[in-house]
Amino acid sequence: MECRRIGILGGTFDPIHNGHLLLGESAREQFDLDRVIFIPNNLAHLKNRDKVTSGDIRYQMVKMAISDNPYFTCSRLEIDKPEGCYTIDTIQDLKLMYPGDELYLILGADSVIGIDTWYKAKDLLTSCIILAAVREEDDLPSLDRKRRELKKMYNADIRLMTFNRIDISSTDIRERVVKGRSVRYMMPNECIEFMCIKGLYK
Secondary structure, three states: OOOOEEEEEEEOOOOOOHHHHHHHHHHHHHOOOOEEEEEEOOOOOOOOHHHOOOHHHHHHHHHHHHOOOOOEEEOOOOOOOOOOOOHHHHHHHHHHHOOOOEEEEEEEHHHHHOHHHOOOHHHHHOOOEEEEEEOOOOOHHHHHHHHHHHHHHHOOOEEEEEOOOOOOOHHHHHHHHHHOOOOEOOEOHHHHHHHHHHOOOO
16 A cells, blocks of 8 residues: 555644645645644643633534645544543554554644653654744744754654745634624634634634
8 A cells, every 4th residue: 555645733723724724735735745634632731721612613613624625634533532632642543543654743843943842752753754834934043953953863854844824823813703803814714604603702
């Protein structure tokens, strides 16, 4: 069986927006990925988790947002674990689900800078390929130093991807909804309609 390239894009997605979708599509195109799996986080380990919309609602919105892209799919892998989990746990589960395939973990460059402080960082860095989404404002020299350091220490495979960031954030969307301001063109229309029906973020 031919080895597939599978992108992993995790996040709170509260709510998912066009920036997330562009990040996934940029990774797919630049690295010829066969699939990109969006995985809403389970934030059970956080003290302020009550402020986060339920996993089921966030999962539904992600499914709506990606429905028109045949390369995108969504997984309940993390939100169905009531105790929560770490990134390495998710990667290990996915390696069992997709034996022989290459996993590409899609992260922002800022996350890569501190990835060696993550839980079981060594295992994570040797279990998958890391795609670091680089934006204009990122500190490229620092990122390159970190990449070379992790390559030397763990033989980590960290690859840079260009990403024309859209200035959209989930926090801004929630604040706009509270203030009654428009979020049109910031996220898919289906998600906007769903938010209105459910009365989210008000």
